[in-house]
Amino acid sequence: MELTTNWYLVLSILVFSIGAVGLMVRRNPLVMFMSVELMLNSVNIAFVSFGTSLNDVGGQMAVFFVLVVAAVEVVVGLALIVAINRRHPDATADDLSALRG
Amino acid sequence: MFAQVDFTPVASPHVEWAGLMPLVILGGGAVLLVMFRSVVKHLPSEYESWVTTAMGPVAVVAAYVLGGIAGHDLPLSGVRADAGDVLFYVGFVVVLAVAAFVVWSLDIGLDTAFTFGVSFAALVSAWMLWIDRITVDGAFNSIGDQLGVDGFAVVFTGIMAIAVGLTALLLDDYIDREGIGGVEMYVLLMLSAAGGVVMASANGLIVLFLGLETLSIAVYVLAAMHSKRLESQEAGLKYFVLGAFSSAFLLYGIAFVYGATGSTNLIAIRSFLDSNTLTDDALLLAGFALMLVGLGFKVAAVPFHSWTPDVYQGAPTPVVAWMASAVKAAGFAALVRVFVVTFGSYRLDWQPAVYVLAILTLVTGSVLAVVQRDAKRMLAYSSISHAGFILVGVQAASARGTAAVVFYAAAYTFLVIGSFAVLTVVSGKGDRATTLDDLDGLAERRPALALAFTIFLLAQAGVPLTTGFVAKIEVIGAAVEARSYWLAIVAMLTAVISSFLYLRIVLAMYVGKSSEEALAAPRTRIPTAAVLVIGIAFLVTVGFGIIPDPIDQLARDAVPQLVAAG
Numbered sequence: 001m002e003l004t005t006n007w008y009l010v011l012s013i014l015v016f017s018i019g020a021v022g023l024m025v026r027r028n029p030l031v032m033f034m035s036v037e038l039m040l041n042s043v044n045i046a047f048v049s050f051g052t053s054l055n056d057v058g059g060q061m062a063v064f065f066v067l068v069v070a071a072v073e074v075v076v077g078l079a080l081i082v083a084i085n086r087r088h089p090d091a092t093a094d095d096l097s098a099l100r101g
Numbered sequence: 102m103f104a105q106v107d108f109t110p111v112a113s114p115h116v117e118w119a120g121l122m123p124l125v126i127l128g129g130g131a132v133l134l135v136m137f138r139s140v141v142k143h144l145p146s147e148y149e150s151w152v153t154t155a156m157g158p159v160a161v162v163a164a165y166v167l168g169g170i171a172g173h174d175l176p177l178s179g180v181r182a183d184a185g186d187v188l189f190y191v192g193f194v195v196v197l198a199v200a201a202f203v204v205w206s207l208d209i210g211l212d213t214a215f216t217f218g219v220s221f222a223a224l225v226s227a228w229m230l231w232i233d234r235i236t237v238d239g240a241f242n243s244i245g246d247q248l249g250v251d252g253f254a255v256v257f258t259g260i261m262a263i264a265v266g267l268t269a270l271l272l273d274d275y276i277d278r279e280g281i282g283g284v285e286m287y288v289l290l291m292l293s294a295a296g297g298v299v300m301a302s303a304n305g306l307i308v309l310f311l312g313l314e315t316l317s318i319a320v321y322v323l324a325a326m327h328s329k330r331l332e333s334q335e336a337g338l339k340y341f342v343l344g345a346f347s348s349a350f351l352l353y354g355i356a357f358v359y360g361a362t363g364s365t366n367l368i369a370i371r372s373f374l375d376s377n378t379l380t381d382d383a384l385l386l387a388g389f390a391l392m393l394v395g396l397g398f399k400v401a402a403v404p405f406h407s408w409t410p411d412v413y414q415g416a417p418t419p420v421v422a423w424m425a426s427a428v429k430a431a432g433f434a435a436l437v438r439v440f441v442v443t444f445g446s447y448r449l450d451w452q453p454a455v456y457v458l459a460i461l462t463l464v465t466g467s468v469l470a471v472v473q474r475d476a477k478r479m480l481a482y483s484s485i486s487h488a489g490f491i492l493v494g495v496q497a498a499s500a501r502g503t504a505a506v507v508f509y510a511a512a513y514t515f516l517v518i519g520s521f522a523v524l525t526v527v528s529g530k531g532d533r534a535t536t537l538d539d540l541d542g543l544a545e546r547r548p549a550l551a552l553a554f555t556i557f558l559l560a561q562a563g564v565p566l567t568t569g570f571v572a573k574i575e576v577i578g579a580a581v582e583a584r585s586y587w588l589a590i591v592a593m594l595t596a597v598i599s600s601f602l603y604l605r606i607v608l609a610m611y612v613g614k615s616s617e618e619a620l621a622a623p624r625t626r627i628p629t630a631a632v633l634v635i636g637i638a639f640l641v642t643v644g645f646g647i648i649p650d651p652i653d654q655l656a657r658d659a660v661p662q663l664v665a666a667g
Contacts, residue, residue, distance in 0.1 A: 009360075014236050016353060023346055032342055039349035043356050050360035058365060062307050066352060069314045076318050080325055086332060100237050 008049035015042035018061045029081050033074065114245030118236060121243055122226040123258045124298045126163075127265070130219030131291035133214065138284040144211070146560065153214045157200030160218030164225035165193070207629050213273035216287040218554060220266035220294075227258045240662040246368055247305045253661035254302030256507055257434045260514050261294045261301070264427040267518045267634045271297065271419035271525050274628035278530055279417070286326055290423065293319035297431035301438070304663065307363040309435055313351070313399065316431055317344050320424060324416035326432040336415025343398060343408040347367045350396025357388030367443045374446050382450075389451050393458070400432035400488045403461040406407030410473075413481035418528055418535075421477065422521035425484045426514040433491050437506055441498050442661045448498045455496040457534035462589050467599035477535045479602055480520060483561060486599050487513055493592050494576040497583035499548030500660070505575035505654040512568035512645070516560050519638025523554040526631050540606060547625055551610045553635050560642050562597050567646035571653070 019038030026032055044063045051059020118125075144152065204214050230250065234241065240251035272286055296315025303309035321344060325337020355365060361384040362370045379385060398405040413421050440451055466486025473479045487509075494505035527543065527550065528535050544551035560567035571594060580589040645652050 001600070016349075017566075019349070020346070023342070029338065033345075036342070036345040036349060039346070040352065043349065043352045046353065046356040047359065050356060054360070054363050056363060059359060062356075062359070062365065065307055065311060069311070069348075072318060073312070073341075073348075076321055077338075077341055077345070080321070080334065080341055083325065083328070084334050084338060087334075 005049050005053040008045060012042045012045040012049065012089075015039075016043065029077075033081075034092050035053075036073070037070060040066055105128070108260045116245075116389075117241060117243045118379050118576075120230065120241060120248065120250035120302075122230065122294055122497060123223040123262065126223040127227060127262070127291050127298060128295040130216070130222075130297075131288045131295065133173075134215055134219075134291070135288045137398045138212070149477055150205075153211045154201055154205040156214035156218045157202075157204035158197040158210070160221045161193070161197050161200050163218070164222040172437070182283045182433055207256045207270075207633060209270070209273045209630050210277075211390040212284050212287045213269050213630065216269035216291060217266045220262045220264065220269065220290060221448065223294075224259055224262035224266070227255050227262060231255050231259075236238070236658070237352055240286075240660075240664050242304065242664050243302070244465060246366060246664075247308050248302050249298070249304040249661040249662065249664060250302055251664070252659040253434070253437070253503070253507065254298075256655060256659040257301035257430060257510070258298045260511055261297045261429050262426050264423060264430075264514055264518065265290055265294045267426075267522075267625070267637065268419055268423045270630040270634045271422060271522055273630045275417065275419050275532075279329065279532060281327055281329065281417075286420075289319040289323050289326075294424070294427065297427055297434075300431045301434035302437070303438065304367050306358065306367065306370075306439070309439065310348070310352055310355060312431075313435065314348060316428060317348065317399070320428055321593045323410060323423070326420065327417045329414070329481065330532065332415035333417060333532075339408055340412045340416075347395045347398030348406065350398070354391030354395055357384050357391060359388075361385035361388060367438070368665055370664070371443045371445070371663055374444065382447075385447070386450055389440075389444065389447070390454065393451065393454055394589060396432055396436050396439075397458060398435065399459060400429050401462075401485050401493070402458045402488055403465040403485065405596050406462070406465070406485050409461075409485055410478045410481040413484070414477045414535075416477060418477070418521055418525040418532055419456060421480075425480070425517040425521065429484065429488060429491075430510040433488075433495065433506055433510055436495050437503055437659055440501060441495060442663060445498065451664055452498060455666075456585065456588060459492035459588060462486065462492055463591055463595040464489075465567060467595040467602070470599055470602040470611075471605070473602075475536050476524060476540060476606060479606065480517070480524070483599060483602060484517065486595060487517075487561070489595070490573060490576050490592060493580050493585075493588055495590065497579040499579060499583055500625075500657075501582055502579040503661060504653075504656040504659070505572070505579040507659045508575050508652060510571040511652055511656065512572040512642075515638045515641040517555055517568055519635055519642065520557045520561070522631055522638065523550055523557070526627050527625055529625070537609045537613075538607065538616065539619070540609045542615030542619065543610040544602050545615055547627070548617065550625070550627065550635075553639050554610065555607050556639060556642060558606055560646065562603040565646075566643070568642050568649065568652070569646070571646060571649040575653075575656075 014032050019035045019042060022035035025037065026099065044066055047062045051075050072088040139379050232580065235255055237251050240249060242248065243250050250568045268290055269287060271300060274284065276282055293316050299312030300309055300316060303312055321337055321341040324340050325334045327333035361372045364370055394405060400411040444451060462485055466482050466489055470479050470482030470486065489504055491509050494502045494509060524535055561571035563570045563573040577589045577592055
């Protein structure tokens with residue numbers, strides 16, 4: 001069986017779904033971040049496979065930008081978690097419920 | 102050995118610096134400020150006030166010179182001076198003196214003055230771009246074909262610049278009051294604005310994404326900046342997680358559109374969609390849907406709005422003013438650029454989705470707003486319903502609809518900054534006193550503040566002789582012209598529902614009785630800078646509400662265009 005672009009797309013959709021469901025289901029902020037990373041990396045798979053099938057370098061170029069942005073997001077996100085954990089060790093997303101209405 | 106290597110020269114894109122000026126000013130301003138403050142933590146106070154006072158003239162001169170680079174012929178370089186030039190110099194000196202006086206009399210800090218100066222310079226350079234390039238030569242591309250400078254982008258750049266200036270003035274006293282000193286908030290504000298400018302003028306989907314992330318990441322941090330309130334950090338984390346979630350959706354949509362059309366450049370995508378009929382457009386439509394979800398989160402459209410009330414309630418109030426005005430405006434600029442302009446030939450496919458989003462947003466925003474007890478949450482829901490109104494303009498997918506979006510975004514910027522400026526002042530130390538009970542009897546304690554807040558709320562409700570009324574008329578007119586009659590009717594009905602919410606706040610202020618503590622507490626202090634913000638917002642809201650033609654004309658001229666690479 002030959003691996004066509006469609007298979008890579010299916011892989012990317014699977015990874016994206018795992019990430020999206022993980023973010024909604026899990027309550028640990030760190031695991032939620034990892035889920036976001038999964039989603040962004042599934043986008044990278046999609047970009048590369050599209051780029052290959054279109055024979056266009058643009059898709060691979062986009063991956064660089066996505067990687068950089070993902071790294072930046074992690075930096076900011078971890079800083080936020082550290083700031084919160086200083087006051088509330090072992091906080092989960094459910095414990096953060098000062099804002100309800 | 103090297104002689105055999107065939108070096109093909111790498112074609113570097115043509116950079117049109119003129120079109121980049123506002124962006125360079127905002128980004129460069131942020132870098133300059135953070136570098137200055139990392140070297141000089143505290144100036145001796147007498148120098149501080151001198152430098153602060155000098156910021157006004159420096160901003161005017163900088164705006165003049167940078168605007169000159171942006172395409173204006175500098176009169177200083179002119180060979181002969183005629184009466185017009187002399188008048189110009191006299192006017193210039195007067196503006197310098199006024200700027201210095203204003204900054205001095207406001208008694209604001211150096212960082213605020215600098216940020217305000219940067220926003221002023223960005224506004225002037227955008228204005229010069231407008232009068233010397235856009236209205237004369239038309240739109241042009243700035244970096245290769247990745248950034249498009251058209252009337253639409255320039256007007257949104259102006260909105261960003263104004264929002265930066267007003268928010269910086271609000272931050273001045275807030276930072277001292279809350280004891281969260283530091284220059285970070287100003288720097289993040291300017292960086293965020295730079296991202297917004299990139300979004301409004303992006304000609305490529307990847308550029309759009311980078312702009313969006315620059316804008317959002319700065320705002321995630323801004324939302325969490327109040328280190329003494331757990332709510333603020335919680336708001337920051339919530340905004341961050343949902344923002345990252347939505348960015349991933351947007352990006353996945355971009356990947357799908359790239360797969361379907363073979364490019365991430367908006368110009369190439371549009372010419373591809375205009376000249377080809379796709380036999381299988383599932384990929385493209387999936388891309389539309391995912392991008393709509395991603396941008397829907399950013400502009401807080403229902404059902405992607407759940408973060409809005411929590412984040413607005415928790416984040417520092419001046420930051421909320423920024424989020425509700427500029428972040429939302431940038432999101433809508435991106436929506437118009439991508440959907441109305443680029444995917445215009447597929448409008449029959451995406452219009453129904455926006456139609457449903459608009460109705461859900463209008464109804465949810467106005468109904469849920471009425472049952473809130475906290476003024477910040479109320480205004481959060483009201484900002485959701487305003488997003489619904491702007492979506493009505495997007496849904497029309499016409500020149501008139503786009504003009505309505507521009508008008509609404511411009512008018513709402515002043516309205517919402519004015520409203521949150523009042524809340525910033527009344528929220529008191531700790532940024533907590535924003536429930537309706539705290540607003541009870543505000544009219545007795547602070548009549549002028551209550552009056553200004555009333556005007557802003559009535560304008561948001563769409564009362565005639567305010568910009569809010571004209572803006573609502575514009576979007577509903579665009580919807581009727583596009584034959585979306587039901588949408589127009591729903592919009593009008595929800596405007597009536599949401600006026601209950603505004604009247605509730607007004608009633609609390611005028612009919613409600615001040616509690617014992619409120620009367621015993623020292624009178625609410627209104628800083629001069631906040632007076633200036635509220636004054637500007639008030640004048641614009643009422644002034645352009647009575648004479649809407651200038652903004653109306655500007656909005657009609659602000660045409661989004663995709664200029665083919667030449």
